[in-house]
Amino acid sequence: MGPLDWTVIAVYCAAIVAMAVVVGRGQASRSDYYLGGRSVPAWQVACSILATQISAVSLVGGPAFIAAKTGGGLVWLQYELAVPLAMGLILAFLVPAFHAARVTTVYEFLEARFGPLARTSLSVAFMLTRGMATGVMLWTTALMLAGPLGWNVSATVAVLGGVSLLYTVIGGIRADIITDIVQLGVLWVGTLICIACVGDFSLAGVDPARLRILDFKGTGLGDGATFAFLPMLLGGFFLYSSYYGCDQSQAQRLLAVPDVRSAQRALLWNGLFRFPLALTYCAFGVLLAGYLVRHPDFAAQVKDPNDLVPKFVLLAVPDGLRGVILAGVLAAAMSSLDSAFNSLSAATVEDVLRRYSPSFARLEERAMLRWSRVLTFVWGAACTAVAFLTPRLAPTVIEGINKIGSLTYGPILGMFLLAVASRRATQWGAVTGLLAGVLTNLSLWLFAGDRVSWLWWNVAGCLTTAGVGQALRIGPTAVGPGTRPDAPVRFMVLLGLAFVGILGVCLAIQAVLT
16 A cells, blocks of 8 residues: 555545535434435435445455355346346335335334334344444455555454444435445446456456356256346345335435435436446456466465455555555445444434334424434444454355345335235234244255255245235234335336346347357
């Protein structure tokens, strides 16, 4: 790390905090802090969702999976086929229901449909799982950055968490969104610089199996084909539907726009433009596979797939440009951390304190705004503490993060689908279904092991939750809204065309490479 690298990183961090200070001025209520006064433009929300989803784990873990993981390769790109399909489900069913209810957290909608137990149970589950997942992401990002920065991991965790927490506490959701837009640009430029620094783009000597994208032979059910087409498409559809539509860290942005059509446009643009970004970091992974073949001395230093990108940045990227790339990794990490801190604070204020503490609910908006910032700080500190307890969950960090999500995302989606589409489901039936879905996934994890792809957990958990919740009518029936799909036909057509286009690009790339 040269002086120019440190200057780039320092200027970047200072600029992010300064933007938060400017954006945070004039906030007068928790609605301003958590939802940006419900006046954020759709294009800003779309960019923010893109930046949040493509985190440092994707930027580093994706190329590692493609280039270095045993059994890995471009099959990861199959995951992207699920994105436009998931966007269609969310913008047709979930977003209209949330906006009609005028909620601050998506779990607040569950109380209006089922009752307080449903809201509280799912909100608490979100806080626990999102807090742990954020800690995992913070730790793994610190591992990636510590070597190139020349710091120990603990110091890297503290700095990364501290800077993210500082601008999030000051600026709230609007600062998160504005800084995410900047971070998206830095992330993309950093990835393109990495690609340029590979130099020779030859793929001679790379295992052809690593360059295959579509795997139609396996099912992931007893055949060891974890990343076959079917589990990645269906498992990805259920996971992304839940993550974008039912996870407060993402759905909160969809509530910050003025109306339902704006939220639907944000989802549409995300469904159309996420693939080019994912294709960029996947291309970097493919080129790294060729780089490993051409540089056996470098390959010998990569003992762990997760070390591949940090070592490449340290050894192959010139001073100055290295600072831009590390700023890109910081940007990718911060764009995920800020959304987690703010959404955890929102869930605590709205779903716990205002719901169960009458004295807190009577506070003036200015006082609630102060408490919102305090709780954002508390959650940021808690996630940073959890980072030091992170276990090793999978061979690459991108698998580990998705594996954590797959345990609960399916059941959570199942509960929301009961809320928006079922006229029969009751609160106790839905909560029992949620528990049954989580237990089903735990059983698959503990007893099926690698025989069943973890991608299928998303499907199994959702169907179990929805099936049990629909069949088990415990307690009084609250007539459901029976929500009809509400989305412009052109949006659905465009998302369908995006799916076909992504499939066509994957087939074309596979034909060229193999």
